[in-house]
Amino acid sequence: MKKKGAFILMVFIVSFLCLGTGIANADSHVIKYYTDNDESELDPFAKAISKGTGLKLEPLRLSSGEAWARVDAEAPRVGADMHFGWPLSFAIMAKEKGLLMQYKSPAWKAIPSQYKDPDGYWYGWSYWFACIGVNTKLLKEKGYSAPRSWKDLLDPKWKGEIVMPNPGTSGTAYLTVSTVMQLFGEDEGWKYLEQLNKNVAQYTKSGSAPGQLVAQGEYMIGITWDQAVEKRKNEGYPIEMVIPAEGTGYVLDIAVIYKNTENPEGAKKFIDYVGSKGFQQEVAQYRSKVTYPGVESLVRFDPKLIDYDAKWAADNRTRIMSTWKSRFAQ
């Protein structure tokens, strides 16, 4: 009977060890990636890539700042093979930390060089910009006319009516903050944000949330990104996009491979496919601008884009964010 006892003990221990080590074994057809894709685009993009490459995809949605915190904490063993959908400034930070794998994709020949890294570390597949969303129904009730510029948002009548994402977690918000800095200069920029803060009712975690909150009529004005407004407008919400008169910053959405990937061949296939005309046409169904020349999006804007400096945004993020925290933390 002693043997039986020892046997039970063994089974017990072995099953725990299996749990600890086994389960997530590498599969050569699986690619895990982090993404800031909105829930509505995530499934269709993943489906298209999976179909085009034969890969099995495991995406995890994270707001871009949140994703950076995670990648930074996990480094050098990042918990994903790739990142698909992340503002360029974060990719630059990841590249400087030496987390990315170099790959010069032959499939990206057609895409202009400003959308890809000359060293082959990052590939830009779409870009989007920061904008203002306004609830037309609420404006009409109050008899207000929509703000036209960044400066218009400082009007005291918007007090408690503006919702904006938190730049700690949201790429959209950091884009907005760094755009303001690049537009007005740093000192003026902080003054601007200080005044804006008086009108802001709530800072959300994700950059898409203000679009939804304004669409539902929770707030009159939201700072968000283009498709967060456009998508809701098409769904029938009383929401309109305002592109600030001073101009606005844009973000190149990138795809990168992490150096520690267990499936470099699959990741390369992924990158190749993202640069194909077929996939770019699919992206154009959901995004305003793609990087493949000649592929036109369903929605056409001609936003006044500033010459946004993503490198500056990456280099100064830590400093700007700590100032932000000390001034605006509640």
Place this chain on the structure above:
Amino acid sequence: MTRGSSARDPVFGMRRDPLFIGLTVFMVVLLCLFVVYPVASVLVASFREEGALSLKNYADFFRYAYYYKSMVNSLLLGLVTTSIILIVAFALSYVVSKTNLPLKPFLRMSALLPLISPPFIFSLALVIIAGRRGLIYHFTGFSPSIYGWPGLIIAQVLSFLPLGFLMVNNVLQSLDPSLEDASRDLGASQVRTLFRIIVPLSLPGLFKAGLLVFIMSLADFGNPMLIGGGLPIMATDAYNLWIGEQNMEMAAVFCILLIIPSIFVYVIQNYFLKEGSFVTVSGHMIASERRKIAWYIQYPLYGAALVVCLTIISCFAVIFISSVTKLFMINNTLTLEHFSSYSGWKALKTSFTVSGIAAVITSFTSIIFSYILVRKKPIARDALEFIALLGFAVPGTVMGIGYIIVFNKPPFMITGTLAIIILNISFREFPVGLEAGIGKLQQIDISIEEASRDLGANSIKTFVRAALPLMSSAFAASFLYTFMVGMITISAVIFLIAPGTNLASLLILRLAETGNIGKASAMAVMLTLVVLVSLMLLRVLSKQTKMEILKGF
């Protein structure tokens, strides 16, 4: 006093049984690795300042308003939520156990409903109902401001009501009715009886319930995230500090300060209130005939109970309606499109798998360990029990951060796997089964096992054949609890998910956060249904099967 029913018996002690020694050592190693080590790592991290150890982080915490304010807010929120829950739970229990008013089964059922759905479901519903352009505005033109304190308090009260109700109801039912009768017969009015007899007698029980609710409120993560409107609250701020600012050291300080009240409460619970025998006189209760209760007592209580239960039901109704309409209040076309989400179904499957495995592991190990603790009396029994309890007492945010610190580097590199999520849930819920098992074993007379031994059965056989069947209710409690919590938990696992291991509860939180109310509602409905159906299947299974261990369901 030792808690076993017999003192160390030289014949029955069996402390030297190699199997049980092996299992004990094994469990201790696991507890140290998966409970003590992560919590200790957080403690160390909180003192770390540029490589050296210092108190600077704590000094900073108390120096800057945006840090310590979150502690003030959390404690205040806990106090308010707890007080309201105790009042409502008392009203509910009083109505259910002492009156003959109609709709009692309905009140009971709706008060327990929040047990089986994600705890932040009420935040989601409240925004739809009382948001600035919600249902209330729709019908009355009045736009309440629900974000921040009001929403947070209501959402927490509704979320944690079942716990309060179960405990308070238990207290009221164990009150000896003859005391009430005596008071009335001696000429005291009903109000006097209520406030001089019933309330004072239930105070210890209420206090105990209050402590638990307070801890739940302090550890709550989803509600502040969704309806807090940016109000600084410790559990979510720890997450934001880590994720939004990569300020791991300050996040660790938040964690440690969150642990202190929890540990305090558990010490009170386990060492001062354990017996709880001063609630009522022991012995058999004399059934007293139900007295007629004055209208001015029963109707206010009934009214309070009814309002709260109706609120719960309407929250569920709103979630259901918004899951089957295109855009509730803006486009009310019926649709099932919110239910067709690939990532949603996958997350649901993952949640089910994870919770199922965790429930099996937890229920078996906790029962075995409780048997070892009570019957084998290992050295330092109380210390072992305390360590095990730690997993439950420590708020989820802390366990999540601790796991990230410990398990994202060799030799225990398991981040990104399902295993880390399963282990996290198992060790956090392990104490529930453990306590249930210990409680049960103290009621079971040891002579049954002694008989088994005397008849020649060895210790395993004794355990399996004599003790285990009698412990089936503790086993079932542990299994069900772990499974349900696994399906709806967010605070710890939010740190542990990875591509391919996203959980349904976290997906709902994410959807709600980004404003996809329809999809979030649909997922919440599916999650609730999965839990309900699983519970029913388990009941059926336990009736059909011949396995003793399943009898408790």
